[in-house]
Amino acid sequence: MSNNVIISVENLTKSYGQFQAVKGITFQVMEGEIFGLLGPNGAGKSTTLEIIETLREKSGGTVTVDGFNLDTHPNNIKSVIGVQLQASGYYPGLNLLQLIELFAGLYHRTVDAEALLESVNLLDKARSKFTQLSGGQKQRFSVATTLINNPRIIFLDEPTTGLDPQARRSLWDLIKNIREQGTTVIITTHYMDEAEYLCDRIAIIDSGKIVALDTPDKLIDDLVASGFERPKQVKLANLEDVFIHLTGKSLRDE
Numbered sequence: 001m002s003n004n005v006i007i008s009v010e011n012l013t014k015s016y017g018q019f020q021a022v023k024g025i026t027f028q029v030m031e032g033e034i035f036g037l038l039g040p041n042g043a044g045k046s047t048t049l050e051i052i053e054t055l056r057e058k059s060g061g062t063v064t065v066d067g068f069n070l071d072t073h074p075n076n077i078k079s080v081i082g083v084q085l086q087a088s089g090y091y092p093g094l095n096l097l098q099l100i101e102l103f104a105g106l107y108h109r110t111v112d113a114e115a116l117l118e119s120v121n122l123l124d125k126a127r128s129k130f131t132q133l134s135g136g137q138k139q140r141f142s143v144a145t146t147l148i149n150n151p152r153i154i155f156l157d158e159p160t161t162g163l164d165p166q167a168r169r170s171l172w173d174l175i176k177n178i179r180e181q182g183t184t185v186i187i188t189t190h191y192m193d194e195a196e197y198l199c200d201r202i203a204i205i206d207s208g209k210i211v212a213l214d215t216p217d218k219l220i221d222d223l224v225a226s227g228f229e230r231p232k233q234v235k236l237a238n239l240e241d242v243f244i245h246l247t248g249k250s251l252r253d254e
């Protein structure tokens with residue numbers, strides 16, 4: 001991780017009618033880090049990500065991505081970020097190679113589709129259709145689609161939801177690999193073990209506000225230092241304790 005700020009969000013707000021979903025949040029993401037956004041359902045994570053991704057209008061605040069201001073240079077931002085394409089765009093008649101070539105064309109890029117599939121361990125499925133893949137393979141393909149435009153930053157929204165433990169760990173390795181190539185990663189997750197394992201720093205969002213932002217270790221140490229103790233546990237606290245302590249809500253899948 002470098003000392004260069006690659007994403008800066010200042011006092012970001014978003015209202016849907018009378019309802020304020022994002023209530024003035026400020027954070028920075030450093031170049032080369034894996035940055036996690038954690039929070040209960042409805043906390044405002046997807047809204048925040050989609051604003052940074054230029055997919056949703058903000059109500060107020062300032063967002064800068066790789067030096068480009070969201071208000072004045074959204075197209076420059078689009079060219080340096082990779083987002084997961086919706087599965088609905090995976091035309092059922094096309095195989096994985098053809099899909100990657102199609103998406104590359106949309107980005108006006110040429111891409112070595114086989115090398116890209118190899119990098120996510122899907123070369124042997126190159127001529128399969130998306131619907132023929134397992135859940136883990138689908139997620140790995142979805143991550144591959146974020147890399148087509150050789151982005152500086154990728155956004156992963158709950159990439160391991162619904163996967164079995166092996167598939168999750170395989171995806172974790174893939175995400176770490178992507179970061180080792182120098183790409184900054186922003187990820188949302190409801191899994192505290194995943195955040196603890198993958199993320200250099202996390203922001204915990206609750207009801208549209210950031211209630212904590214630090215490394216997982218520091219957040220746990222701070223909670224322990226505050227006198228918190230887990231009953232009948234060898235370890236005094238884990239990241240889930242930090243989260244529940246701060247937000248008062250347990251994670252739940254919908």
Ligand SMILES: Nc1ncnc2c1ncn2[C@@H]1O[C@H](COP(=O)(O)OP(=O)(O)OP(=O)(O)O)[C@@H](O)[C@H]1O
Nearest residue numbers: 016017019021039040041042043044045046047048
């Ligand atoms: N288009 C919309 N119109 C009205 N309200 C919306 C809209 N999109 C989101 N919201 C509301 O804004 C709040 C934040 O939603 P958001 O999807 O950002 O939360 P989230 O943290 O990503 O939740 P989850 O973990 O469930 O994905 C929620 O209360 C949601 O109902």
